[in-house]
Amino acid sequence: MKTIKIKIFSFYLLSMLFLSACADFVDINDDPNNPTVPQLSLLLPATQLSIVGNFNAVNRGASNVIQHWAAGNLNRWDQSGTTFQSTWLGYYTQAIPDLEEMIKVGTEQSSWGYVAIAKLQKAFLYTMMVDLWGDLPYFEAAKTLNPKFDNGQVIYNDALLLIDEALEDMKKGFSVVSSSDLFYQGNRARWERFANSLKFKLYLQTRKVDPAKSQQAITALLQTGNLISANADDFTFRYGSNPAPETRHPWFTSGYSPSRDGYVSMVIVDRLKAQDDPRLRYYVFRINERAGLANSQTGEGYYGRYPGDGAASPADQNTRAIIGIYPSGGVYDNGLIPSLSSSNVYLNNVGATAGTTNNSFKLVLFANGDGTGAGIQPLLTNAMMKFYRAEAALTLGTGEDAGQLMVEAVTANMQVINSLSPAFQMSAATINGFTARLLEQYNAADAQGKLALLMMQKWIAMYGNGVESYNDYRRTGLPALEDLIAPLDVFPERFYFAETELTSNESVIEGRDQLQRNQQIVPVFWRK
Missing domain, CATH: 1.25.40.390 (Serine Threonine Protein Phosphatase 5, Tetratricopeptide repeat)
Structure with a gap:
């Protein structure tokens, strides 16, 4: 006898995420509880x-x-x-x-x-x-x-x-x-x-x-x-906010649980800060704004790790930085970032909350629409397509304007981020100003520099879909990876x-x- 167990936990039924299914149905004649033909x-x-x-x-x-x-x-x-x-x-x-x-x-x-x-x-x-x-x-x-x-x-x-x-x-x-x-x-x-x-x-x-x-x-x-060619057509899975049964983004359930797991990559923190990128506040949430590397209290909250760090994890669940509102439906970081200066135009402290970001966490959680775990899993999106078309223009000579496509890709990514953060939006002026500066950098670069800038921007926008960036790196060698502290094998x-x-x-x-x-x-x- 052939058997099947189908547990469909979907949003339109029980708002659950995972299931167990196999291919064949029970071979019993005329039993409405055991259909011979799958629905x-x-x-x-x-x-x-x-x-x-x-x-x-x-x-x-x-x-x-x-x-x-x-x-x-x-x-x-x-x-x-x-x-x-x-x-x-x-x-x-x-x-x-x-x-x-x-x-x-x-x-x-x-x-x-x-x-x-x-x-x-x-x-x-x-x-x-x-x-x-x-x-x-x-x-x-x-x-x-x-x-x-x-x-x-x-x-x-x-x-x-x-x-x-x-x-x-x-x-x-x-x-x-x-x-x-x-x-x-x-x-x-x-x-x-x-x-x-x-x-x-x-x-x-x-x-x-x-x-x-x-x-x-x-x-x-x-x-x-x-x-x-529009965010509305994104091939993206949207998680729910229900903890029982569990429908929330898996990065949320692991990052916002008391035990936590993993560390924020200091590479992405450093790169976003270096380019004055407002997405940092959406990507990373600091639990303790004084935490620094190795669980010190002399930093500004970005307690993560660099690649290849094999040190044992101390009791740092309440100090390490965690995933932000994007893509996991976590919390927007509205805390003060002391190292920012007047030269920071788009990643700045305008409207930031003084004191610990943990206070910001308590104020924001659930009240303003974030912190619910209702994040997304982007799989094939408008932003990706714009980046694909820009890469094709640069490497295959398809005739499109790669710089403009890069601007549209970053804009699309920022708009999706905004959709998860109703209370804290990147303004049109911020998005337009940031992308205009990117276009200036692009126009000033040589051919190799243009591709490097494009792939760096895609690497940043693909936060949440590491498979896509893994493919990009193996296809283009860009952006360059940081050296590992203590690798255990080759790439x-x-x-x-x-x-x-x-x-x-x-x-x-x-x-x-x-x-x-x-x-x-x-x-x-x-x-x-």
């Missing part, structure tokens, strides 16, 4: 919650590698077969079987909207997995106990075909229960823009493999004009496979030790 309107949110829910581990890992965060062994470039095992198993036992079932049943029922969305999500998920792991089970996944590993480039090529198939499926009819689609509420036009934007991303990611092909494909996509080119896969899949058991080591040292196919 597509239930499978769809199950796949979406699984994609996002299992993303957190790899996102945190990449955020540590790319120096957005400073916690755990990956802060020192060390990983093991259990580091990402939960994500690997989650995708291969939950999201992927359900996506395959959606495609199969949706095709049988001519429910082309569900089929199209499933194919797009499959293409998004697998290409992201290739970016992180390289070669992996694809064609035989969820079909055999020992699926062979397929070449990453082959998977990318098939994903592009899937996207085209999805666009054709939409033409056959598109009817999706709006409440079952947690991303786009069954809006066909927005899924079409997502499809084209995903293609754009994949062609840009592989631009060094075949520059002419990427340039041609990207130019054709630009000519359609049907790409994500990780890819993530380690789940140990359970290497010890149970007969197609890879024989060479598993070398296969695993290659993950650390052998680049993904598109890194040239």
Whole structure:
């Protein structure tokens, strides 16, 4: 007898985040409590919650590698077969079987909207997995106990075909229960823009493999004009504010719990302060404004760590800085920053609260709309697309104005940040002034400097999606990473496979030790 357990904790049902699902339904005739045919309107949110829910581990890992965060062994470039095992198993036992079932049943029922969305999500998920792991089970996944590993480039090529198939499926009819689609509420036009934007991303990611092909494909996509070009079309997951059942952003639940975990990266603090960037107050919240490095009381509250710091953690849960309002729905830092001077125009102390930021925390929490954990997980957004288009203009000669696109990307990022902070907004004057200064710096730079400035701004804007910045760094080498204090290994080119896969899949058991080591040292196919 085949079995299934579906626990769908979505906003339209029980406002929960995580679920456990597998592919087949109970094979009992005419039992309404055990349907023989899966309900597509239930499978769809199950796949979406699984994609996002299992993303957190790899996102945190990449955020540590790319120096957005400073916690755990990956802060020192060390990983093991259990580091990402939960994500690997989650995708291969939950999201992927359900996506395959959606495609199969949706095709049988001519429910082309569900089929199209499933194919797009499959293409998004697998290409992201290739970016992180390289070669992996694809064609035989969820079909055999020992699926062979397929070449990453082959998977990318098939994903592009899937996207085209999805666009054709939409033409056959598109009817999706709006409440079952947690991303786009069954809006066909927005899924079409997502499809084209995903293609754009994949062609840009592989631009060094075949520059002419990427340039041609990207130019054709630009000519359609049907790409994500507004924040309203962002492919972003929005968390809730309910603690029981838990729906809040995982960075909030870990950062705002008494035990806390991890440290703010001093790299991002230093870089934002150096460029007079107002986003610092939204990215980092200081619990104790006198705390300094190593749990001292001689700083100004930015108690975090530098990359590769392997020192043991003291009892510092009440002094270390934590994640701010963006992207986790935490708290805006309105406390005084003593080191700021009159030369600081956009990151300044205008309206700041004197005394401890902990007082600001108590005043702001819940009262002004932040501090609830109702954050976001950006996956493919308007800001990203503007950065992609700017990079393509600089590296592939697509003809667009890269400087203006950079300005629009930063503006879009700041507007999204504002949407999470109703009480403390970056004004239009601040946003326009800050981006105008960036454009001046861009126009004064040479070609190499232009790309460096663009990728630095993207690295800052991608705070909250370390996977994206991990890809950017491996593709462009920008922005430069800071030297590690005490690295435990070399820079990780890819993530380690789940140990359970290497010890149970007969197609890879024989060479598993070398296969695993290659993950650390052998680049993904598109890194040239």
